[in-house]
Amino acid sequence: MTTTTEKPVFTRPQTLTDRPMAYCPGCGHGIVQTLMAGIIDELGIREKTVGVAPVGCAVETYNYFNIDMSEAAHGRVPAVATGIKRARPDLVVFGYQGDGDLASIGLAEIMHAANRGENYTTIFINNTVYGMTGGQMAPTTLAHQKTQTTPLGRDPETTGHPMRMSEIIATLDSPCLVARCAADTIPNIRKTRALLLKAFQYQLAGQGFSFIEILCTCPTHWHLSPKDSMDYIGRVLTPIFPCKTFRDRGAGHEG
Numbered sequence: 431m432t433t434t435t436e437k438p439v440f441t442r443p444q445t446l447t448d449r450p451m452a453y454c455p456g457c458g459h460g461i462v463q464t465l466m467a468g469i470i471d472e473l474g475i476r477e478k479t480v481g482v483a484p485v486g487c488a489v490e491t492y493n494y495f496n497i498d499m500s501e502a503a504h505g506r507v508p509a510v511a512t513g514i515k516r517a518r519p520d521l522v523v524f525g526y527q528g529d530g531d532l533a534s535i536g537l538a539e540i541m542h543a544a545n546r547g548e549n550y551t552t553i554f555i556n557n558t559v560y561g562m563t564g565g566q567m568a569p570t571t572l573a574h575q576k577t578q579t580t581p582l583g584r585d586p587e588t589t590g591h592p593m594r595m596s597e598i599i600a601t602l603d604s605p606c607l608v609a610r611c612a613a614d615t616i617p618n619i620r621k622t623r624a625l626l627l628k629a630f631q632y633q634l635a636g637q638g639f640s641f642i643e644i645l646c647t648c649p650t651h652w653h654l655s656p657k658d659s660m661d662y663i664g665r666v667l668t669p670i671f672p673c674k675t676f677r678d679r680g681a682g683h684e685g
């Protein structure tokens with residue numbers, strides 16, 4: 431009998447609990463959270479990292495991270511994260527927000543936290559809908575996109591156009607890192623990881639507010655299979671929401 435030695439190519443990050451993720455098949459939240467957990471492990475900051483998540487599918491985050499976390503009311507992550515970071519600057523603080531949360535009810539909060547240059551990291555999950563409550567139109571919903579509240583498609587005449595939050599945040603002087611990436615293909619997921627790592631490193635270096643927008647699937651409310659949802663990001667979303675770095679002050683240039 432011959433024995434083979436298998437070389438592990440992936441080990442579960444210690445920052446993830448053993449709890450199976452309850453996200454829908456093909457949902458992007460699990461990809462991003464697994465990346466974040468691996469980065470927290472890599473930086474050795476598990477004991478001093480605090481996450482803040484609001485309502486929406488983001489609320490599940492508490493179940494999966496082996497770190498201290500705080501709930502925030504809808505859209506109020508920037509206020510809670512600001513308070514924690516100002517009280518305990520030695521901690522590493524991140525906010526994890528959906529697009530309904532951040533770009534609608536929480537729009538004023540995020541703009542002012544970004545403008546103040548608060549030294550915490552924002553992870554913005556843009557899946558173009560209000561996922562948890564049933565797939566209603568969000569500020570990021572594309573023109574003519576069908577959602578539960580726009581069954582004939584979003585009409586820009588009456589409901590406006592999708593808001594590009596990274597571009598809006600990048601108009602402010604204070605943020606040190608503003609970028610959009612996508613959790614679809616393997617190369618894009620690698621780029622997403624690199625941006626998230628950079629954002630945490632900038633916070634550790636005291637460089638201020640960073641904003642990483644991640645285009646994520648919502649197969650359930652897009653009414654697409656997991657695979658078709660991944661294709662939809664590249665084919666339909668990225669022409670409207672280009673993946674690029676809008677600001678990278680830590681690297682000494684404007685990206």
Ligand SMILES: Cc1ncc(C[n+]2csc(CCOP(=O)(O)OP(=O)(O)O)c2C)c(N)n1
Pocket residue numbers: 485486487488504527528529530531532555557559560561562563568
């Ligand atoms: C003050 C308040 N208003 C409305 C709600 C209902 N609510 C819960 S989750 C949610 C939508 C969240 O959507 P999004 O932020 O896009 O996150 P996703 O679920 O898509 O990840 C809403 C409107 C609430 N919990 N609190």
